[in-house]
Amino acid sequence: MARTLYVGNLPWATKAEDLADAFSAHGEVLSSRVITDRETGRSRGFGFVEVRDEDADIMIAAMNGTEFNGRIITVNEAKPREER
Structure with a gap:
């Protein structure tokens, strides 16, 4: 079973690999992604x-x-995406 964590206030230059590396020190990371603007x-x-x-x-x-690359990040359990 897996759970998804929301990570907020990331530095603009953060890559998915950076997130995986930081979190893997505390357990197994199955996947990571940084959300980008479509345009x-x-x-x-x-x-x-x-x-x-x-x-x-x-x-x-x-x-x-905690501090992550110069910014204090927010981490909590992700909420399900709302229907549009």
């Missing part, structure tokens, strides 16, 4: 990390409110 391709400053269910709470506690 410009520029980062929107947030992303998602998919992790094993048993590692999620540990990662949230370890990473929320």
Whole structure:
């Protein structure tokens, strides 16, 4: 089983690999992605990390409110996407 974590306030230059590297110190990362603007391709400053269910709470506690490449990041469990 997997859970998805929301990661906010990311530096603009953050890549998916950077997120995976940072979170893998606290458990197994299944996937990671940084959300980009469709038109410009520029980062929107947030992303998602998919992790094993048993590692999620540990990662949230370890990473929320910490400094990541010069910015204090927000980490919590992602909410389901709302229907349009």
